[in-house]
Structures are given as structure tokens and as C-alpha cells.
Amino acid sequence: MLAxxxxxxxxxxxxxxxxxxxxxxxxxxxxxxxxxxxxxxxxGGVLGSLFALRLGxxxxxxLLATLLCVALIGVVTEFVAVRPVLKSxxxxxxxxxxxxxxxxxQHTVAVTWSTEPRPFPAxxxxxxxxxxxxxxxxxxxxxxxxxxxxxxxxxTLAGHAxxxxxxxxxxxxxxxLPERNLRIASYALAGGIGALAxxxxxxxxxxxxxxxxxxxxxxxxxxxxxxxxxxRGAIVGxxxxxxxxxxxxxxxxxIFSSVAVFGLFxxxxxxxxxxxxxxxxxxxx
Amino acid sequence: xxxxxxxxxxxxxxTAATLATPAIAQTEPLRIGWLAAMTGPSSxxxxxxxxxxxxxxxxxxxxxxxxxxxxxIITRDTQGxxxxxxxxxxxxxxSVKVHAIWGPTNSGESLAVTPIMARSKMPNLHPCxxxxxxxxxxxxxxxxxxxxNTQWDDAVRGxxxxxxxxxxxxxxxxxxxxxxxxxxxxSEGLKKDGAEVVYLANVDATQPDMxxxxxxxxxxxxQAIVVWSTSTGMDARLFNTRATMGWDVSFVGHPSMxxxxxxxxxxxxxxxxxxYAVGYRSCSYDDAGKLPARxxxxxxxxxxxxxxxxxxxxxxxAGVDAITLFSKAIGETGSTESAEIxxxxxxxxAYPGYFGEYTWTAVNHNGYPTADVVMSDxxxxxxxxxxxxxxxxx
Numbered sequence: 185m186l187a188x189x190x191x192x193x194x195x196x197x198x199x200x201x202x203x204x205x206x207x208x209x210x211x212x213x214x215x216x217x218x219x220x221x222x223x224x225x226x227x228g229g230v231l232g233s234l235f236a237l238r239l240g241x242x243x244x245x246x247l248l249a250t251l252l253c254v255a256l257i258g259v260v261t262e263f264v265a266v267r268p269v270l271k272s273x274x275x276x277x278x279x280x281x282x283x284x285x286x287x288x289x290q291h292t293v294a295v296t297w298s299t300e301p302r303p304f305p306a307x308x309x310x311x312x313x314x315x316x317x318x319x320x321x322x323x324x325x326x327x328x329x330x331x332x333x334x335x336x337x338x339x340t341l342a343g344h345a346x347x348x349x350x351x352x353x354x355x356x357x358x359x360x361l362p363e364r365n366l367r368i369a370s371y372a373l374a375g376g377i378g379a380l381a382x383x384x385x386x387x388x389x390x391x392x393x394x395x396x397x398x399x400x401x402x403x404x405x406x407x408x409x410x411x412x413x414x415x416r417g418a419i420v421g422x423x424x425x426x427x428x429x430x431x432x433x434x435x436x437x438x439i440f441s442s443v444a445v446f447g448l449f450x451x452x453x454x455x456x457x458x459x460x461x462x463x464x465x466x467x468x469x
Numbered sequence: 470x471x472x473x474x475x476x477x478x479x480x481x482x483x484t485a486a487t488l489a490t491p492a493i494a495q496t497e498p499l500r501i502g503w504l505a506a507m508t509g510p511s512s513x514x515x516x517x518x519x520x521x522x523x524x525x526x527x528x529x530x531x532x533x534x535x536x537x538x539x540x541x542i543i544t545r546d547t548q549g550x551x552x553x554x555x556x557x558x559x560x561x562x563x564s565v566k567v568h569a570i571w572g573p574t575n576s577g578e579s580l581a582v583t584p585i586m587a588r589s590k591m592p593n594l595h596p597c598x599x600x601x602x603x604x605x606x607x608x609x610x611x612x613x614x615x616x617x618n619t620q621w622d623d624a625v626r627g628x629x630x631x632x633x634x635x636x637x638x639x640x641x642x643x644x645x646x647x648x649x650x651x652x653x654x655x656s657e658g659l660k661k662d663g664a665e666v667v668y669l670a671n672v673d674a675t676q677p678d679m680x681x682x683x684x685x686x687x688x689x690x691x692q693a694i695v696v697w698s699t700s701t702g703m704d705a706r707l708f709n710t711r712a713t714m715g716w717d718v719s720f721v722g723h724p725s726m727x728x729x730x731x732x733x734x735x736x737x738x739x740x741x742x743x744x745y746a747v748g749y750r751s752c753s754y755d756d757a758g759k760l761p762a763r764x765x766x767x768x769x770x771x772x773x774x775x776x777x778x779x780x781x782x783x784x785x786x787a788g789v790d791a792i793t794l795f796s797k798a799i800g801e802t803g804s805t806e807s808a809e810i811x812x813x814x815x816x817x818x819a820y821p822g823y824f825g826e827y828t829w830t831a832v833n834h835n836g837y838p839t840a841d842v843v844m845s846d847x848x849x850x851x852x853x854x855x856x857x858x859x860x861x862x863x
Contacts, residue, residue, distance in 0.1 A: 185684060188678075188680045188681070188684070192677065192678040192680065195677075196677055196678070295509070299509070299511075300701055300702070300730050301700075301701065301702030301705075301730075302730075302733070302734075303733045303734050388677045389677050390702055390734065392702055394675050395675060398675050430681070433676070433678070433681035433682070434681040434685070437670045437672075437685065439644055439670070439671045439673070442673065
């Protein structure tokens, strides 16, 4: 039982962590919580299945095509649901606009793809130390994304620019950083990360339109637990969520495990509203 | 007696009114409304029924129609949405003025439109399973052509206890309203019949790993698992997990377990063995690979005209039966009045349809015989029909 909790908990936790990072990547450059993050993950799985199984592309090509398509959806999110509401951030109109776009994405996939789960191909087709690919691939993907993002933010000019925008938008603009282009790029990057979450988790979650709301909810929890904009917190929160959820599945059963997860979530927020790894933000009054 | 002009006019109008509406006007087509969820979720059944509807309509019209009148099917795609179903029903009743309605095809829509049709006394045949949809007192116009969920449950329970001869059962439903209600009712029925429900759970259909629930069921001593879920993804995960666990237990339950979609979701084809889903004797192959005589007759008529490879035979057969029944009701009563059609349907006894042998009375509008609801070998689909699950006699 413990082995099963660890295997599936870490796998599903890795997917939640990647969705949390997707939320954060979009938040960094826009200060907007975009509720399309879960749908990006869902579309990653659906397109992966479409390209690799239905169209018969080799898996690397299918992955590339999926990344490009979902990155494009990320860019569309910025244009359609985020840019128009940036001037009214304090009114939280982005909640409405991003949720509306998320709903449109979901219904489009439901109508054009199917409302039934579809199979997802094995990417590598081998187990590691007896652990099936559907359990190890999401974890390895998450680690690769973490390393990739660290290198991007610390070793590249674009990464420094992203961090500058995230830390102080006005100062960054004053220094001449192309805020709008960086925001578009970060939404494309978020699309790519969401696509990786869906693609690597395809064997576990299947190519299924219902994954959209599921990933939206459960991907948001690591962000709230880890602190908004804090990728390390999102990663730790994601894995912790996955393990806790699986433990609750074993201990109390499926329907009550959701109650346990959200109960703990509410408790943590009551005790630490800024998240476990976030810092309270001071503002002038 | 002298008539004044006023009295003459009134009398002439009254006479004209009685003459102007014969029981069946000679040229007006017979309009049958068809509430079909042809797109959207759960469209597979409607697509199957539709093939039967079109086949029967073409056959009846080619033979001259009903007393010379052609059948016209008024189809509205409700997309599985109760709101669209309501709008379509209102349109059919008020604007198009259909003579009868077949459908809708899912219980959510049916729950919304059944009271509307009842208010208009619209004769209605439907294949939806929720028990409360049929109530001859509240909805005297509504007749069910397929089994109710209770009849499904009876077949599942009967197979588990009397043929598999298990005494300890796990019941797993999904977290939809249907799954919760069905699992609860199933559990109560099993206990009433003396079985021990060792594990009862409702599981989110998107839960990626079914190991916790199957481990708990196995640890509790379950000898069979009854499944009430419409989700093929959940079904496939259960079968794959059973195989990974190396657990030799049978699954018995909802017809979705025999859906063709499951084949692509399985890690190995053998994971579909020992899975028994609700089926119908009329659409089951015997040991010799033959369907019952009437079904063979239908299959012969459909060959080359209707594709059965990607649908279920019972859907097509039920669609044929529904149109045929309405045609007979109108043809034999000579009337398109709803009261006459309803009266005719109430008098049907052992009508030999292709899907089933229907009996309706004024107090029982569930027309399908319980004895003909059987369990099928879920992985044995061929041209829309299945092998009977092992253990049935005759």
C-alpha cells in the first residue's frame, strides 16, 4: 500500500506541480491568475493523443506539435482574456475573462474531440525499477522543467527580464524592457509547461476533456499553498498534495478524499493566508 | 319550424366542424417527433436509435405508409442538454404539432420534458432508465420501451448471487447523481437478498489510480464487484488495475462496461475477461453463435443498409420498434388523437418487437420483460450483439 501511495501520489503530484508552475508563469508577468492553466494541461494530453495516435506522428514530433499548439493557446489567452482586463486588475475581471476562455476551450474540445476518455500512447515504453512509465514520466518531466526554468531565469537574459517584470513591473518598463512582448512570451512558455504536464501525464490521466476542470482545481491548490508566484512552493505543494490525496484515497475512499484535501487546504490558508512559502506583501494605505 | 339566419349559420358551422376533421386526413403526413442527442456527450445511443428510426420509416413509407399516409420524422438534436430538449419539445408540441414523440435518449433530458409532454397529453415512447420517469398516474402518456434501472439492477444482482453464486460483493459507483443513486439502490437490493456488501464506494470517474479502491475491496473479502458508472475511462482503469493486482474477480454491472471505447484503453485485451455487462436476450448470441429468430430476421433486413459494426443492435432494434409501434397505433385506431394512441399502447400485450416483447397496461408503463434482461460477456461484441455471459440456460 505504501509503495502504491508513493508511486501514484508523486506522479499525480508532479502533474499538479507543473500546472501550479503554469499558473505562476502566467502570473509573473501579468499579476493575473489565469484560470486557463488546467485547460492547457488537458489540451496537452488531447493533442498528444491526436498527433501521436490518430495522426500517427512519431512521438517526438507529436510532442513538438503539441508544445507549439498549446503555446499558441497561451498566447491567445494573453491577447483575449488578459490584456483587455489589465487596467482593471483591482476589480478582478480576469477571473471572469479567463474562466470564460477556459470554458470555451473545454467545450470546443468536448465537441471536436469527444467527451469520452481516449487512449494515450506510451512515450518510452519501459519501466524503471519496476515502476511503470505512467508513474515515473510525470516526475521526471517535472524535474526537467524545474531545472530548465532555473537555468532560464538565472542564466539567460530573457529569464532575467521575466524576473524583473515579476519583481517590479513599473521599474522594468522604465528601464526599457518590452513588457508586452515579455508577457506574450511568458504566456507561450506557460502553454508549453501546461502541455508538458498533460503530455507526460497522458498515460495516467488519459486524453480526457474532464481533466480540464480537475487540473484547474488541483493545480491551483499548490499555488495557494506555495504562495502566488513562488515556483518552489508550487512544486513542493504539488507533490505534497498528490501524496496526501493518494493517502486519503486509501484511508477514507475516493469521495471523501476530496473533502479531506480541500479541508486541509482551507486549514492551511486560515493559518497562513500567504501560503506556506509566501511572504506577506506590505502595501501602502 | 322557421329558421332565422342566425340559427342557420350556427347550425351550418357546427355541421361543417364535424365534417371538416376526419379521423385521418387523407394527405397529411404522420409527424413523429424524435428528440435525439445526436451530438455532444452520450450521442452514441441516439446515433444507433436513429439508424433504426430511419430504417423503419423508409420501410413503412416504401410499403405505402400508414393507410396511405407517409411518416415524417421531425428530428431535433438536443445535444444531451435538458434545456435544448425542453425547447425542442415545446416546438414539436406547439409549432410542428407532431402526433407522437420518440425520445429523448437520456434520463436528464427526459426528466425535464416528461412533465411538459404530460401536460399536452403527447404520446411518448422513450428508452431512458431512471425509475421515476414512468408513473402512469402522473404521466399517463409516457411509456418506456426499454428496462428501468431497477430491472438492470435485478439482472445484475440475479447474476451475481444466483449464477456466480457469490455472497460477498463490493459495489462501486461513480460520483454522478446516477452513480450515487444506482450504487445505493444496488447495495440495498443485495442486502435484501442476503448478500453481504463488504465495500461500497463512490469514486470520481477521473481518479487516475483505482488501486486504493480495489485494494480495499479485496481486503474486505469481495468475491465480485458490481459497477455502476457510465464512464468508460473509469471502467478501463478498474479492469487494468485488477490485472496489475493479479486479482481474479468478476465485474458485473452497467452496460458501459461493454462499450467499444474500452478496448483502446486497456493495457491488454485479456483485462476485459470476466466482465459481465447488462445486455438483452434478444441481442445475445447463443452458444452456436446465433441470435434469437426475430433478431436474426432484423439483422438480415439491416445487412447492407445499416452499419452495425460501430453501434449496438438493441439501439437500432428499439428505434425500429418505436416507429413501428406508433405506426400501428395510428393505423389500427384510425386516429392521430393522442387519447386513442395512448389507449392503444395501454392495450399492448406481448407485442413481438425486435428489441423485446412489450406489454403495457393502464397501470404499468414499463413495457420490457425483466426476464429478458441478461448479462453479456462484455468483450464479445460482434455486429452490435454480444455472447450471453456464462451460466445462463437456454
